[in-house]
Amino acid sequence: MSRQDKEQLFRYFGFIGSALANPHRLEMVDLLAQAPRTVEELAKMAELSFANTSQHLQVLKRARLVSCQREGKSIRYSLADPLVAVLWVDLRRVAQLRLDEIEPVMDRYRAHRHDLEYVSIQEVWQGMQQEEIVLVDARPEEEYAAGHLPGAISLPVDAIPMRMRDLPMGKTIVTYCRGLVCVDADDASILLSAYGYPVKRLEASVVEWQLEGLGIEKG
Amino acid sequence: MSRQDKEQLFRYFGFIGSALANPHRLEMVDLLAQAPRTVEELAKMAELSFANTSQHLQVLKRARLVSCQREGKSIRYSLADPLVAVLWVDLRRVAQLRLDEIEPVMDRYRAHRHDLEYVSIQEVWQGMQQEEIVLVDARPEEEYAAGHLPGAISLPVDAIPMRMRDLPMGKTIVTYCRGLVCVDADDASILLSAYGYPVKRLEASVVEWQLEGLGIEKG
């Protein structure tokens, strides 16, 4: 009996693992870690068909990694628990640490990677206390609204040419976005430095910020 | 180009996920998180055939989650990095937090679960400073040797009737083993309290101890 129960337990653990065994599902988890989204939004962002997106979401839902709630005509999905985001960050960390093949792809994906100057979470935290830097959230506004670093200004990449004037001069700008697997902050940095601002990039997301025990702001 | 690279990145992440998508592989990761093992040992412990065990190990190895090295006639596998153990702990945590189905199985598997008194890592740490408790490592000796809580005595369940006399009287005994998915500490607790010792159980493993930032001992 004991062995069977043990196997059953590991079957449940494997069930969670299976949910994480697909690239598209991981991309959805990554997106949902930023902000809740409808099926339609997710399908567009992950470049998948509706049916396919829905099916993947069902898998994540059955594994209890996401939950959903109706909102008007559509259904909005979100991560079921912050711990799921932590799990996803860990998986990504292991992949980056262990799979050497990732580096060259990362370099291609984030072509400007080596042209940028980076800052750590700690440096940003200190710089903010001393009001030496301005934090720029380069993600879409919904994601900013769902949770952003304290004091950050929302300035989605697409909106930079329009709303650049909002930025105060004389301070160093630090951009951030969804983290390593996102080029928004890269693009924003390139743009802003072309306009003459001194820019650095934070290579972390809101989840990693929280993992450091630091708080966030909403709305 | 950009989108393709992004997809490639997520394919790599999914590759790590796939390695975690099988119950037997997770059991092996759990075992290897305690101590390095040969294929033969793992096969016996997980109750799998040789070939099957080897095949699963290849999958884990290709995902770079484990590494191996020859040792005499046999090959000894171990976790490739402590971060892998962290990932595994997180996966287990998510499963336990989110899958309600797990509780009843856990109750059956660890039948004495509700007869035991539990202590937290913090309580153990404090109790040890004040020399009020004796820590008993109920795992096999190899696992104790590979890393154990500081000051713990190695007393594998099977050896309790023989070596019980080594235990000092007058102090509270705290048992621990591989964590939640292991009954060694349960069995040890039941045995020792039947012999009249005051016993509590720590529901955590060496990995979780380390995650609290506390050190361990080896050898």
Add this chain to the structure above:
DNA sequence: AATACATTCAATAAAAAGCTGGAATGATAA
């Protein structure tokens, strides 16, 4: 050099997961 032994490889069959396009559902809005 020959043998023993732990591990891996290869081939197969069975089971599970993945994608697609169209139909069904079910809540909202008219």
Add this chain to the structure above:
DNA sequence: TTATCATTCCAGCTTTTTATTGAATGTATT
């Protein structure tokens, strides 16, 4: 009520994963 629309379900098909055999590999020991 009816129409609309986002989402889910379904049937079919292809691909991937898994367990099981038995043979092959490659060290270590004699």
